[in-house]
Amino acid sequence: MITLIDCMLFALILFIIGLTGIFFNRKNIITLLMCLELVLLAVNTNFIIFSSLSGNLEGQIFVFFILAVAAVEISTGLAILVMVFRQRKTINIENLNILKG
């Protein structure tokens, strides 16, 4: 029997690994984007767990839209990354401070 707490712990540990990766790899922006994907995956897993727990398909609809939006976000982000690399020949985050934000 798969218990609820196993599924929840799986999603939670996936989320924490993604979050730790964001803190850990603060130089390489590609790895940063991949950690963001990991966090989104954990959130989606949580949605699916509680959707199948409550027998309510609306959680899965939500996951569907999250997948669509994440795909758009990643493609635009990678396009921006390619453009930044063309102009500055580096994708080190610490050099991307031209806006002084």
Place this chain on the structure above:
Amino acid sequence: MKQIIFYFFSFFALFMALFLILTKNSIHAVLSLIFTFILTSIIWLILEAEFLAMTLILVYVGAVMVLFLFVVMMLDIEEVIKKSKFVKLWPFVIFIPMFLFLLTFYTYNHDSSSVTINSILIQHSVDYNNMRELGTLLYTRYLFSFEIAGLLLLVGIIAAISLTFRGKVGNSHYQNIRKQINVSSKNRLKLKN
């Protein structure tokens, strides 16, 4: 049996996710993320979300991760990436996971504490079709959101192309639309006796 499968794939997925954040080679990171997606989609299959599991493999492994691989290949990063100042951020790294663990166990204890996923999933009849139910909901109640998602994908395509397009290069072949419209059958077709 189902439990053994679940534990095996979830441990493997978590191991791959750990490998992703610890490796320094970007190609290895992309490959381990692909493995994480595939293993998580198997877990989604166990949770009876078949359509979304297939969508995860098609959209993420098929499109997004290939995009990542292309970008890693194109950028050709050779600079040595030093470890960042991890010390400065240690409160976040320790306290946020601790808070999330506490939140999870608190929620779990206040819910009915012996809920198993299997006891819920058995309720579906044999001819239950996840894809049909999802499609029915998506094309009736969430039709407007669905259209907006399609529009968002279009915007994403236009943004990605217009950001990376560098204009026409000298002798490249491209369509001349005016020429194409003005063409008539006389220009193309010759009758010879």
